[in-house]
Amino acid sequence: MALSRTTTRLQLLAGASILAACPTIAWAQATDANAAAGAEGAGDIVVVGSRIEGARVTGALPVSVLDAERIAATGGISGDELFRSVPQAGDVQFQEARTTGNLNDARGDNASINLRSVGTGNTLVLLNGRRMILTPGTQTENFVPVQTANTNSLPIGATRRVEILRDGAAAIYGADAVAGVVNVVLDDRFEGIRLDGRYGFADGTSEYTVAAKAGFATESGGRFMVFGSYTHRTPLFTSERDFAVSEDHRPALIGTPWEGDTSFDNRSTSSPWGSFTTVPVTAVRQGTTALTTSGVFHIEPTSNTAAGCSSTVINGNLCLRSGTITGANSRVLRYDENPDRTIRGELDRINLYSTFSQELGAVELFGELGYYHAELTGQREQSAPISSAPIIIPASNYYNPFGAATINGVANPNRLAGLTNVPAGGLALRITTYRPVDTGPRTFTVTDDMVRSLLGLRGEMGKFKWESAFTYSWARTEDHTRNAISNTLFQRALALSTPDAYNPFNGGNQTSYSLGDTTPSNPATINSFLIDVYRIGKTSLATWDARISTPDLLTTSAGDVGFASGVEIRRETYNDNRDDRLDGTTTYTDMVSGITYGTDVMGASPAPDVSARRTVLSAYAELAIPLVSPDMNVPLVQAFDVQLAVRDEHYSDFGNVLKSKVAAAWEVMDGVRFRSSWSQSFRAPNLAQFYSAGTQVANTRTDFAQCRINGTPCSGVSTLEVRAGNQDLGPEDAETLSFGAVVQPIRNLTLTVDWWQLDSEGVIGLQGAQNQILFDLLERQSGRSNPNVVRAAPVGTQIVGDLQFVQDNYFNLGPRRLRGLDFALNYRLRNTPLGTFEIDLAASKLLRFQQSPSELQSTLIAANAAGTLGTGITITQAGSQIAVNGNPRWRMSGNLSWRSGPFSAGVLVNHVGPVFDTGTARVNGQFYELDSYTTVNAYVQFRAGDDAGILSGTRLRVGARNLFDQRPPLASTNYGFLGSLHDGVGRFVYFQLSRDF
Structure with missing residues (x-):
């Protein structure tokens, strides 16, 4: 019955739209298309926010516009570098400065956008007004898998402007538009030929880009634009940054209240100084000395006199000590993984994009074709056994100190003398903590490919403009890890009873305990268990839409009523194909216990393949209604305009949803406008959340x-x-409310302020x-x-x-409440004796970010307050999130540009407010606070005039990102900085040469 009702609604709206469509030029914001972020001049038309072309209503919605000049001021060439300069963009969870997840993470040339910090996947990204495909990779955010459009796949060099609707828009654009919409508009009107070359460098890394753009119009009504770019970037290793050279950041805290806080020491207990547990658990003694604690012992260098030895010396300078290496005196044995890591990998990126249009009488044919390719190679430390696939060393191991009394008919030279509770046949040992560092680090190469194609028709029919288009996109990601370890093959190497056996008892680096392994095992033995591991992800997106639009459906005493309506069919697929050694095809059976585990890759949890698809049918209608016009001479109301929108969607696997939106703009007088909007939003669980069979x-x-x-x-x-995953998951429902004002007190000066509130229900997460x-x-x-x-x-x-x-299955959490303020200022000072100046300031303040606890969390909070759970317990994942981790209270940007004759220059300042790092210890009830972070980007440019002969049309730009080499604030992360908010590259200087023909 639900499908029948949905079909009826779709048919009604489809009939209203006459199966046609309007071009996607919108009335949503009085924004100057040439203004920078936050600039909101009067009377200009932008794309995002409405489907009605040419409607009289302006200024009802908060929209920021980044024009080509503002984009260039960032000094970046990728979507990640661009959107990090937007105050409302939130933290970036898809980024390279992550060390968790490994194969389960969306590695590679990936970047996300998270408007309002609502969560990745709640911002809809459009390219020329139509939906972008989601990247095949997923990663966990708040413990659940999320997906995103990859902003690094955007052709930034071919972009005319970026429009950011800072408001819920599900009623117009559909799911994902909970926090807002980002629309990237390509420069399809460009004419001529432009060649660009750029080279840039920072300490320890460099980058170059070559690009070409060409566009032309024909006498027959055709228009074509083609763009291509290639970028190569060298890797950045942790050794190039003093704050990331080690995982132990405690020296930077000397003299602070957090001095000695071990939260800042991220070195791993899985190190070459292995810890082992006897199988079965046995209290082993050597003479009268206990060698184990509950069957556990570890390898200790005799030079570490603070810890001391429990056994006699083995191998000349090693001994056994009871327990693990977690004790304070053995902390020096933890492994420092950072020397094996890259902060940023080596990158090769290609962007190709073309647009065309051709008049065919009264109809125009238009299309797009784009291709993105990236290969990123990085490096990570070698993995270690995990509890979901434990490794047991057989008693037959040649180097086992509790091994058999005789091996191959002769006395075992490596069995300790004088053991009690160890039988003649020896004891097997379960690896408690150990990392086979002598194999060398792992390297990974992630190859991303994406294709986008579009073909459509548009025209006019009476007073209506119509448009219809079909898009098809596919994306593929291949994550290839080299130098990984097979659990099965590793255990075979451990089982050898000859000197060729792998030796996990020979310790690590005798000089610098935390660094490397200077006593490697037999190279041939090591090579016997090294493998390559793959993960291949694929997504596809096919859409067909049809729209109609008119700015004057009917005329009232206040003016023309605009109307738009349309239908859309969207088909999405998601496939996650894990390596046979991960998805259960090739398993690992422990030769000692006989237990079979689902993963045969050391350090990687088993993960089944996932294949899912979804079809979404949708229809919408929108009205732009003028209620008061200037001709009506209403006191204090020069104009009053209203936008109404409604959208119905049916999901093939989820059900039905109907959402609406109301927005209004009140023009008090010239230069004073108030605006407000209320909207409902909806986000269905993504395919990974809905269909995943589970990960460990x-x-x-x-x-x-x-x-x-x-x-x-x-x-x-x-x-x-x-x-x-959980197919009983409900949707994430949200309501957004905003109020704002736009004031233009003098010519060329625009001030705006917007208050907003977003209330969500059913946010998908875990109990923890x-x-x-x-x-x-x-x-x-x-x-x-x-x-x-x-x-x-x-x-x-x-x-x-x-x-x-x-x-711990995914489920719908309690309500989430967010509230904030946006501020913007734009001022243009034209044609002064010193040239033309423009200043843009934008700021975002988070007033409230409250995650209500689930029923279980509420129960725990009450019990903890009553002392029922005991002392030293903190209930996580609930409460205020303001200034916590990736949610600073303030974010700001300011851009100053100047032009005079052939010269121009610009300065862009980005500010991120302080946040508390909840991964640290509390001192006086407070977590460690990361300082605010302010960076300055700057450039100067010279453009040769048309009379410069062979140099005419040539531009030379010299610039820098993070001009003053501001180091990121110290954090308790592995790299020592919070990569979702801050940048670890440092000052990046670039030279760019362009030529127009």
């Missing part, structure tokens, strides 16, 4: 339920978390494994248990058994 990840959690009930010490343990464990503690205090926390049966004196895994 291992994270360090504290099992409070076991330690507090069993009366044992509480410490972090590796915990297996199973996260799965730590919260699930805490709820298990609370339930067990009442004689129950949390079924999502799966445990083994208690052993011996245990009351609560060991934790096996936590089931």
Whole structure:
């Protein structure tokens, strides 16, 4: 019945639209198309915000416009570099300064946009007014997989302007337009030929770009534009930045209240100084000295006298010490992964794009064809075994200190003497923490390809303009990791009873404990278990739309009523094809225990393939209604205009939704305008959230339920978390309300302010494994248990058994409330004796960001407040998020440009306010605060005049990004800075030469 009702609605709206369409020029904002971000001059037409061409209503919606000059002022050539300069853009979660996820992450030349910090995937990105495809890669944000349009795939060099609608627009554009819409408009009116060459460099890295653009019009009514660019960038290693050379950032905190905070020491306990557990768990002694704690021991260098030895010396300068390397005296044995990493990888990027139009009598044929290709090669540390696929070293291992008494008929030279509780056949050892660093780091190459094609017709029929087009896009990402390790092959190498066996007991670097391994195993043995691993993702997007539009459907006493209507069919597919060693095709069976695990790649959790598709049918209608006009002479109301819009969508796998929008503009007098809008938004779960069969990840959690009930010490343990899609997920519904004012007190000066509020229901997330464990503690205090926390049966004196895994499926969280202010100023001073000046200022202030707790979280918060859970517990994922991690209270940008004759110059200042780093310890109840971050971009340019002969049309630009080499604020991340907000490249100087023909 739902489908029948939906079909009826679609038929009604389709009939109204006459299966035709309007060009996508909009009335949404009184913005000068040549103004910079936030400039909002009167009477100009922009694309984003409405489907009605030529409507009289202006200024009802908050739209920022970045013109070509403002884009160039960023000094960037990628979408990521461009959108980071927009104050409302939020933090960037798809970026290279991430070290988590590895194959499960959207690596490569990827960048996202997150308007209002509502969350990646809540901003709709359009290219020439039509939807862009989502990248095949996903990554976790708030623990759930999200997708985004890849802003790095945009042809920035062919862009005429970027329009940013800072308001919900689902009623006009459909799903994803919760936080707003970004529309990139290509320079399809360009005529002539332009060649560009650019070279830039920063300490430790360089980059060059060559580009060409050509456009022409024909006498027969044709117009063509073609653009192509190629960029090559060298890698940036952590060794080139003093703040990223090590994962231990504690030296930078000396003299501060956070001095010694181990949250800033990200070195890994999985190091060449391995920790091992006897199988079965056995208390081993050498003479009267205990070598193990609960069966656990680790390798210790004899030179680390602070820790000391438990055993006699092995291999001349090593010994065994009971327990793991987590103790304070053994902290020096943790592995520093940063020397094995790149901050930015080596990149090759190609952008090709073309547009055309051709008049065919009363009809115009138009189209687009684009291609994007990128290869990014980076480097990461070697992986380590994880709890979801443990590695057991057989007793037969030649170097096993608890191995068999005899090997190959002779006495075992590596078995320690005088052992008790170790049988003659030896003991197998489970790797607790160990990293085979002697294999060298892993390298990865991510190859991204995207094709976009469009073909359409447009024309006029009476007073209506119509347009219809078909688009088809596909994207493919191949993530290829080299030098990975097969669990099966690694265990075979461990099982050898000859000197060729892999030796995990020989420690690491004797001089610098945290760096590398100076005692590698046999190279042939190492090569025997190294493998390549692949992940291939594909997405596709096919759309057909038809629209009609007229600015004068009918005439009232206040003026003409504009109308637009249309239909759209959208087909999306998503395929995630994991390597056979990851998706369960090739498994790993432990030769000691006989247990089979779903992954045969060391350090990688099993992840099944995903294949999903969705069809969306939609129809919309929009009215632009003037209620008061200047001719009516209404006091204090020079004009009053209203926009009404409604959209109906039906999802093949999800159901139905109907959303609406109302916006109004009140012109008090010339130069004074007030505006307001109310809109409903909707976002269905993405295909990964809806269809994923689940992934397993291992994270360090504290099992409070076991330690507090069993009366044992509480410490972090590796915990297996199973996260799965959920086809019972509801949508994320939102309502947006905004009020604003536009004031033009003098000529060429525009001031704007907008207050906005976004209320969301059903935000998709997780309860969180730590919260699930805490709820298990609370339930067990009442004689129950949390079924999502799966445990083994208690052993011996245990009351609560060991934790096996936590089931944590995606679900709809409680309400989220956001509120903020946007400010903008634009002033142009033309034709002075010193030239023409223009200044643009834009700022965004976050007033409220409140995530309401779920029912489970509310229960835990109440229990924690009552002291029921004990001390030292923080309930996460709820409460105020202002100035927390990626959500600064303030973001600002200012752009000053100058032109005089052949010379021009510009300065762009970007400011990101301070945030608290919740990954740190609390001092006096407060997390560590990252300082505000202000950078300056600048350029100077000379353009040869038309009388310069062979040099006419030549432009030389010299510029710099982060001119004063501002270093990013210290954070507790691996690289020492927060890559979603800040930049670790430093000062980047560039030279650009262009020639017009």
